[in-house]
Amino acid sequence: MNTNPLILIVEDNPSNMKLTADVLEYEGWKTVRAASAAEATGLLAQKHPDLILMDLNMPGEDGLTFTRRLREDPEFDEIPIIALTALAMVGDSRKALDAGCDGYITKPIDTRTLVARISDFLPNAEYQKGDSSTHNSAWRQP
Ligand code: MN
Numbered sequence: 001m002n003t004n005p006l007i008l009i010v011e012d013n014p015s016n017m018k019l020t021a022d023v024l025e026y027e028g029w030k031t032v033r034a035a036s037a038a039e040a041t042g043l044l045a046q047k048h049p050d051l052i053l054m055d056l057n058m059p060g061e062d063g064l065t066f067t068r069r070l071r072e073d074p075e076f077d078e079i080p081i082i083a084l085t086a087l088a089m090v091g092d093s094r095k096a097l098d099a100g101c102d103g104y105i106t107k108p109i110d111t112r113t114l115v116a117r118i119s120d121f122l123p124n125a126e127y128q129k130g131d132s133s134t135h136n137s138a139w140r141q142p
Pocket of ligand 1: 011012013055056057058
């Protein structure tokens, strides 16, 4: 795997999108951004991301339905998918795992731990920049 992973962010909220993408790109990682499942589907025809961050609550096809659809497609069933769930939405984390997500991160995003948490699902990814003291190394233990 590339040590600069390509992350597809599927998120309809522009400020959440910018914050998330900025943190990953600061790390030297690459991002592609989609504001809807339909837009992400178009991108996936051309790009094969190393991991997908999936907002659950989106207009049009929601993140759970989109995740289930990806899991049924042999081309995408191995890509790690991490759900972005609202802290207040009790039960969303369970639903995300049931739909085929590999994990979940609660919003608002904790920018200090985001990269470390995603790295858990990318064994070969490396931190390119940033202050390692801001990362919780426990997340990276096998
Ligand atoms: Mn949303």
